[in-house]
């Protein structure tokens with residue numbers, strides 16, 4: 714396949730003509746700004762997903778310490794709420810259990826798609842959900858501080874975090890929505906329950922389902938989009954996962 718002389722990415726347009734990198738980045742950021750995610754389908758063998766993600770920002774290590782993680786069924790994890798099995802996941806934002814900022818972007822790259830039904834990554838816009846709320850509810854989600862916790866699977870693996878954050882946080886580079894249906898610690902007589910339920914219902918109605926083929930890559934704005942997964946049966950499903958920190962631009 715011809716390669717553009719200035720290209721590190723080796724991507725082509727709909728006619729198979731080589732694309733300059735600046736054109737790719739302009740399209741990528743334009744789509745990200747508009748939709749909150751970009752899905753790159755069946756990219757060529759020469760495309761390097763790790764090099765692409767490095768252009769977006771510094772990598773945030775996975776819980777295990779590696780920079781590029783594997784998402785696939787792991788032995789002994791079947792009974793946990795955990796990405797490393799074949800069960801569904803509730804909608805959530807990544808890194809709600811981090812002390813500091815959650816990753817700005819999450820990239821999922823398909824090494825081996827699953828056969829059979831399910832196994833989609835589902836995504837929906839949490840800022841759009843927040844816009845549907847009454848102003849008083851949005852203010853409550855901004856002003857109240859909750860305790861969050863890691864999943865039982867992570868505690869089982871020896872990682873037990875309890876950061877404190879609001880659900881909605883204003884940052885100079887955009888609004889951060891943190892969300893977990895099951896790992897935000899709900900207080901007594903707390904009115905958060907119906908709001909978490911409302912976000913989950915919004916997600917069920919509005920989500921887009923991504924079914925992967927080999928060499929597909931999904932990148933989404935994790936400050937804006939919630940993601941989840943539906944169940945699958947093929948234990949051969951294998952994604953790679955990169956968390957990308959927010960890039961400070963000033």
Ligand SMILES: [Fe+2]
Pocket residue numbers: 805806807940
């Ligand atoms: Fe996740």
